[in-house]
Amino acid sequence: MLTYMEVHLYYTLPVLGILLAILRPFHSSQDTFKYGFLCAMAFSTASLWDNYIVYHRAWWYCPLCVTAVIGYVPLEEYMFFIIMSLMTVAFTNLVMRWHLPSTFIKPDAPVFKSIIIRYLPIAVLLSIGVRAWNSAVPNTHLFYGSCILWYTCPVLALLWFGSSEYICSRYKGVLISIVLPTIYLCWVDKVAIAAGTWHISLRTSTGIMVAPSLPLEEFLFFLLINVVLVFATCAIDRAQAILHLYGMNAAFSYFSFMNNSEHVTRLVNLTYAFYLSDQALHADTFHDLHTAWRILKQASFSFYTASAVFPTNVRQDLGVLYGFCRATDDIADDEETPVEQRKEQLATVRQCIYDMFATKNPAALDWSRYDLPSSCISSLRAFARLCAPKLQVDAVNELLDGYEFDLNRSTVETEADLECYSACVASSVGEMCTRLMLPYPDSWTIERARDMGLVLQYTNIARDIVTDSQELRRCYLPRDWLSSKESEAMTTGCVEELGQTRLRSLAMKLLVGRADRWAGQARRGIDRLPFDCQGGVRAACAVYMAIGNELIKEKGYPKRAYVSTSQRIWVVLKSVYKTSLPSTGFLQASINYYNTITRSSQKNLNNNNNSNRHKIMKTRKGKQRAFCLF
């Protein structure tokens, strides 16, 4: 015999535990609201419904298999409402969280098609619900099945009203999220019925079996309840995305809303966003967001991969910030556009930023005033809407100063110049990222974020020594690290003249000799970020650091160190689950490199480099400080 509690202990709770463990690092306050709201709705409605059908003997349980009965229903059944809701919603999150909800909202879809998609199924569902209500006569064969239909169809009609197009856009994820939990729960049901834990009355059901010991009504129950849960998850994701995009960012501590009318307002906003059809939303708002998101997806697989780990709202903001940074960086870097024109465009961006931070409603600027490429205007509009209200203008202007340094092809003469340039283009980004994640960051945390920017920028430069020279005729290495002949080779694209060993030593000087100064302290800053953002930042930075790791593991010096997709995903998962990170490999690679260069003859290196490198390495003799980011 199998008790109902054993059904939970052997079949439902282990699966739920595994799902929640997998999702733990990705859990956000939005998820807390989703789980809490859907469990509360499922528990409250299912408790009443289940007591009604057990009262009419549609199914019953073996008295020896339950620990207690509340009303007409066993305690374990009430537990099942919560467990099933959590299981299906968690699985849906696992399947669908990797794509940004806003990218599935399409305000420019044809209105007529939208009306048909939205209202025709609603009419069908409501008519089924009414007919089922009339057919649900106790002690008849249609009673149980009809009760399932009148319980679920009206809810499905409501959910379809609030998210039909979104669900259609995500049909693959929706189908997977419905089918797999349904199959599993039907199997558990079959096992329990075969074991005699509970029994479905033939008096109130059709007697049609979908599989041995699995009545049609049970299959219908699990299928439709899972459809409700998945549709509800989609509806909440869509509504939250709309709220965030329109600045009505719903704080998800709804459970405290009783003592704060602001949260009631936000709950009302969430309901209003649920009610809005895609066509009622501004097409430009979503077009700008999709443009920024496409820039991230196409320009940096490292950051795009890592972005999937962040909570949805933060992910969206970081993606828009990336789109702004990339679109404006491309203005400075676009060699096909005359320098003077690029300088004018950069001045226009500065003016736009000035206007943006000078007004209370940055999204309402007159964008026709700014003569910039359309993708740049889109990125700026999305930036104005989602990022500007949370940022300080100084960091944005600092970034533009870095672009101006590049545009003027200013040279990096000393390490101080390199650090200053890197602070402009990377520390500013670290500061902006932090302000998007942490509404009121303290100055210490901001400084650590700025340090992290330096770490990534130095990695970037170490990776791009060859491509910067060959493609941009640029050299970001301090001139006082190089001989005049080497500087000449770098700025004329003849970087290969330096030789592999020299290039490696320069890269190592950047990574192990400089970047690691900031890496350790930057790490402590991550602990100050919101918990649901820490994994993402660790992942974003670790993916980037893996580039440096690859650089050091190479025998020669690669044209551009590359981390494979599978390796990026592995690094992200390692970072997120907080196991040992690439720095272990990085540490080992640095130790190997140190042993190699101290053991092997250094005759082929010039004296200048020798003294510098030995000076750097001497400080580490016996205590190989590696580039330990985490």
Ligand SMILES: CC(C)=CCC/C(C)=C/CC/C(C)=C/CC/C(C)=C/[C@@H]1[C@@H](COP(=O)(O)OP(=O)(O)O)[C@]1(C)CC/C=C(\C)CC/C=C(\C)CCC=C(C)C
């Ligand atoms: C997860 C996610 C989407 C993060 C977005 C981060 C972001 C907004 C990056 C902007 C990158 C960018 C294009 C900046 C313009 C200037 C520039 C090129 C900077 C260099 C970046 C290289 O980016 P990418 O690899 O895409 O470009 P290339 O292919 O090399 O041309 C930089 C190396 C700077 C990157 C600096 C950061 C991302 C800041 C890191 C700091 C944090 C995330 C803050 C951490 C917080 C604490 C408290 C430690």
